[in-house]
Amino acid sequence: MRILVATAVPAERDAVARAFTAAPGPDTYDVLAAGVGCAAAAAATATALTTAALTGAAYGLVVSAGIGGGFLPEAPVGSLVIADEITVVDLGAETPEGFVPVTELGFGTVSHRPPKTLVRDIAGVTGARTGTVLTVSTVTGSAERAAELRRSHPRALAEAMEGFGVAEAAAAHGVPVLELRGVSNPVGPRDRAAWRIGDALAALTEAFGKLAPVLESWNPHEPNEPHEP
Numbered sequence: 001m002r003i004l005v006a007t008a009v010p011a012e013r014d015a016v017a018r019a020f021t022a023a024p025g026p027d028t029y030d031v032l033a034a035g036v037g038c039a040a041a042a043a044a045t046a047t048a049l050t051t052a053a054l055t056g057a058a059y060g061l062v063v064s065a066g067i068g069g070g071f072l073p074e075a076p077v078g079s080l081v082i083a084d085e086i087t088v089v090d091l092g093a094e095t096p097e098g099f100v101p102v103t104e105l106g107f108g109t110v111s112h113r114p115p116k117t118l119v120r121d122i123a124g125v126t127g128a129r130t131g132t133v134l135t136v137s138t139v140t141g142s143a144e145r146a147a148e149l150r151r152s153h154p155r156a157l158a159e160a161m162e163g164f165g166v167a168e169a170a171a172a173h174g175v176p177v178l179e180l181r182g183v184s185n186p187v188g189p190r191d192r193a194a195w196r197i198g199d200a201l202a203a204l205t206e207a208f209g210k211l212a213p214v215l216e217s218w219n220p221h222e223p224n225e226p227h228e229p
């Protein structure tokens with residue numbers, strides 16, 4: 001199977017690629033530094049998927065991967081999170097009654113669900129925590145915003161800036177999607193100097209190094225079971 005991994009920046013791309021030089025498997029990976037943010041991620045992922053399809057070498061799986069913020073205490077710095085739901089947080093309208101997602105306005109989608117059995121099996125081999133990964137346009141920088149996000153998304157374990165864009169591109173091509181994040185910082189008051197990017201990238205490399213047997217035994221045609229609410 002051909003697998004497309006979309007990261008934001010070259011350091012994340014290289015961390016993922018290191019796993020395949022250490023432990024090559026039967027699958028073929030293309031790892032892309034697609035840019036920071038949902039729009040860049042969607043554009044680059046869609047371009048790669050279209051190019052591959054047109055050249056008769058379509059991808060069977062897309063993975064959004066990189067570092068991310070973790071909600072404490074469930075996702076501490078250095079831990080790994082796999083999304084069973086990829087949710088964009090601010091696609092909607094502000095109303096007198098509060099934020100209303102586009103889906104309640106009759107448009108589009110705000111969440112994508114990765115294949116349930118694949119998520120379960122990857123969590124099993126990597127030790128990743130499983131939950132919602134939020135896609136934000138603005139990195140959370142206060143305890144108040146972190147608490148607000150947890151109130152509106154109680155299953156959220158992490159936030160990052162690209163997952164939903166990658167998932168939208170994958171969905172447009174009918175290709176399943178995953179999101180894997182190495183946690184570099186807690187979601188909360190901004191302290192950029194304290195981000196542990198090296199630890200998060202190392203968690204990512206280690207995780208990708210363990211994926212081969214799980215992906216080999218995964219049946220991509222298996223219907224996706226509904227997740228628990």
Ligand SMILES: O=C(O)c1cccc(C(=O)CC[C@H]2O[C@@H](n3cnc4c(=O)[nH]cnc43)[C@H](O)[C@@H]2O)c1
Nearest residue numbers: 008009011012036067068069139140159160161162
């Ligand atoms: O400076 C570096 O060496 C470096 C290496 C790898 C990645 C970076 C980034 O700054 C990537 C930005 C990327 O990180 C995600 N991210 C990380 N923490 C958060 C967060 O708390 N909230 C939202 N996003 C986060 C995000 O996906 C960005 O694309 C630097």
